[in-house]
Amino acid sequence: MTSPSPIITVSGLSKTYSTGFSALKSVDLEIRRGEIFALLGPNGAGKTTLISIICGLVKPSAGTVLADGHDIQRDYRAARSTIGLVPQELTTDAFETVWSTVSFSRGLFGKPKNPAFIERILKELSLWDKKDTQIRRLSGGMKRRVLIAKALAHEPRILFLDEPTAGVDVELRQDMWQMVRRLRDGGVTIILTTHYIEEAEEMADRIGVISKGEIILVEDKAELMRKLGKKQLSLQLQQPIAALPAALSGFDLSLSPAGDEIVYTYDTQAERTGITTLLQGLGEAGIRFRDLSTSQSSLEDIFVSLVKERA
Amino acid sequence: MTTATSQRDAAGMRLNLRAVAAIYRFEMARTWRTPLQSIVSPVLSTALYFIVFGGAIGSRMQSIEGVPYGAFIVPGLIMMSLLTQSIANASFAIYFPKFTGTIYELLSAPVAWWEAVIGYVGAAASKSMLLGLIILLTATFFVPLRIEHPAMMLLFLVLTATTFSLFGFIIGIWADGFEKLQVIPLLIVTPLAFLGGSFYSIAMLPPFWQKVTLFNPVVYLISGFRWSFYGLADVSLGVSLGMTLFFLLLCIGIIGWIFRTGYRLKN
Numbered sequence: 001m002t003s004p005s006p007i008i009t010v011s012g013l014s015k016t017y018s019t020g021f022s023a024l025k026s027v028d029l030e031i032r033r034g035e036i037f038a039l040l041g042p043n044g045a046g047k048t049t050l051i052s053i054i055c056g057l058v059k060p061s062a063g064t065v066l067a068d069g070h071d072i073q074r075d076y077r078a079a080r081s082t083i084g085l086v087p088q089e090l091t092t093d094a095f096e097t098v099w100s101t102v103s104f105s106r107g108l109f110g111k112p113k114n115p116a117f118i119e120r121i122l123k124e125l126s127l128w129d130k131k132d133t134q135i136r137r138l139s140g141g142m143k144r145r146v147l148i149a150k151a152l153a154h155e156p157r158i159l160f161l162d163e164p165t166a167g168v169d170v171e172l173r174q175d176m177w178q179m180v181r182r183l184r185d186g187g188v189t190i191i192l193t194t195h196y197i198e199e200a201e202e203m204a205d206r207i208g209v210i211s212k213g214e215i216i217l218v219e220d221k222a223e224l225m226r227k228l229g230k231k232q233l234s235l236q237l238q239q240p241i242a243a244l245p246a247a248l249s250g251f252d253l254s255l256s257p258a259g260d261e262i263v264y265t266y267d268t269q270a271e272r273t274g275i276t277t278l279l280q281g282l283g284e285a286g287i288r289f290r291d292l293s294t295s296q297s298s299l300e301d302i303f304v305s306l307v308k309e310r311a
Numbered sequence: 312m313t314t315a316t317s318q319r320d321a322a323g324m325r326l327n328l329r330a331v332a333a334i335y336r337f338e339m340a341r342t343w344r345t346p347l348q349s350i351v352s353p354v355l356s357t358a359l360y361f362i363v364f365g366g367a368i369g370s371r372m373q374s375i376e377g378v379p380y381g382a383f384i385v386p387g388l389i390m391m392s393l394l395t396q397s398i399a400n401a402s403f404a405i406y407f408p409k410f411t412g413t414i415y416e417l418l419s420a421p422v423a424w425w426e427a428v429i430g431y432v433g434a435a436a437s438k439s440m441l442l443g444l445i446i447l448l449t450a451t452f453f454v455p456l457r458i459e460h461p462a463m464m465l466l467f468l469v470l471t472a473t474t475f476s477l478f479g480f481i482i483g484i485w486a487d488g489f490e491k492l493q494v495i496p497l498l499i500v501t502p503l504a505f506l507g508g509s510f511y512s513i514a515m516l517p518p519f520w521q522k523v524t525l526f527n528p529v530v531y532l533i534s535g536f537r538w539s540f541y542g543l544a545d546v547s548l549g550v551s552l553g554m555t556l557f558f559l560l561l562c563i564g565i566i567g568w569i570f571r572t573g574y575r576l577k578n
Contacts, residue, residue, distance in 0.1 A: 017578055055419040058578045077327065077421035085419045091412030095344060100337075107333030108420045150416065 334430025387509025
């Protein structure tokens with residue numbers, strides 16, 4: 001899936017707003033051709049600023065961006081022609097019809113008319129029966145799809161989705177994810193920002209974590225889950241104990257304040273998890289348990305711990 | 312949903328005339344959607360001027376240099392509509408996308424600033440010229456008209472509509488609220504238009520005010536425009552044309568600066 005030249009190359013990109021707020025601090029980032037890249041970060045981390053610079057809405061203070069080899073400032077026409085942007089806010093021309101607003105977008109990006117292509121987009125987004133409806137008469141979810149249709153109208157190779165499922169119901173979210181996968185299968189590189197970890201976990205091939213204007217991590221999703229994926233074994237005890245047995249000090253154990261639960265944190269990737277030895281040791285110490293459960297850290301836990309580490 | 316040709320098209324694009332056409336059509340379509348506001352209302356208010364000033368009051372006034380008063384005010388009234396409508400059309404056209412946020416699309420599109428200006432300003436100027444011609448036609452029902460220099464009349468129509476559409480575009484970008492959008496048209500342009508000689512020849516003013524009035528740019532527009540109708544002018548035709556071109560270039564210069572610096576459009 002990866003090819004030698006990245007489709008987007010961000011180098012030393014910084015943005016300081018006139019208020020003095022430093023939204024991006026020398027960001028370097030490469031997006032691979034054909035991947036789904038999730039940019040994950042809390043509100044105010046710089047996700048939208050980064051996207052806005054790449055798409056031409058915000059001027060960078062320093063640094064460069066290449067989109068499919070074209071400098072976004074020097075060669076903005078070629079760069080922008082390759083990019084489609086779905087903004088976070090539902091900003092639409094309320095009185096336009098779906099058909100006219102999507103056709104307008106195609107013209108704005110300098111593409112010749114192609115009604116058959118627009119028909120295909122509208123059908124794929126389940127908007128075909130609404131094509132002559134004024135946008136103000138559509139539901140929020142439909143408006144979001146109109147924005148996606150507008151972004152796709154000029155056949156971009158790169159699609160930015162800024163918080164695509166914010167305020168979108170569960171069903172539509174599933175539809176959206178499927179549509180994003182179909183686009184990727186069609187060769188479109190997709191960059192989405194989200195603060196829903198679930199979304200990144202579900203969708204992305206790679207994940208970048210941004211916090212306070214810095215990219216603090218870029219990793220294959222699977223690798224990230226593996227690397228930081230810790231598992232925990234919780235043991236509910238029959239009788240509370242005052243302290244952990246000294247014989248088990250080699251294990252990463254913690255005892256709940258009430259003394260009725262022991263939590264063992266282990267690495268699933270390690271050669272031995274140590275569970276057998278631990279359970280034997282507990283048995284020898286005369287500790288009996290009522291119940292046990294294991295849990296694996298989600299991307300959310302990973303994310304929270306990463307952001308905390310940096311704070 | 313992508314094609315192999317898109318990159319080639321993009322790299323080969325030197326001019327994005329399709330974008331100019333898209334913006335122009337979009338803006339013109341807005342007019343036909345709101346005909347009451349765009350056409351009927353300005354035509355009605357001008358017709359009222361004809362009835363009040365041309366019919367009721369004008370019948371008791373002397374003709375000015377041989378032109379009946381009702382006919383004398385026609386060029387001025389058309390100019391006033393042209394000014395105010397050009398400003399209103401263009402300022403609203405660019406302010407509204409800023410207000411709703413839809414401007415993101417224009418900013419992210421492969422469109423040069425001057426292409427956007429041609430689209431928006433071209434549409435605003437087309438609308439107000441169309442309106443000017445409708446008012447001219449309306450006037451023929453109320454007063455006897457003659458147009459001695461039709462080519463010059465059209466030139467003034469085009470130059471004025473373009474200049475004030477550019478000016479409106481600047482206002483629309485500068486404005487960050489509906490009040491600011493209105494304040495210059497209401498507090499500056501309307502007084503200048505009224506005092507620009509729509510309803511009188513500046514020769515009718517006391518000498519001191521004749522001098523003051525020469526600082527009013529609208530005087531040059533109305534004078535030149537009226538000359539193209541009746542061969543009468545308050546200032547010479549050359550000065551009128553020169554001043555009009557000067558304001559045109561000034562507006563283009565300011566817009567160029569706005570887009571180079573990203574003023575009020577890009578952070």
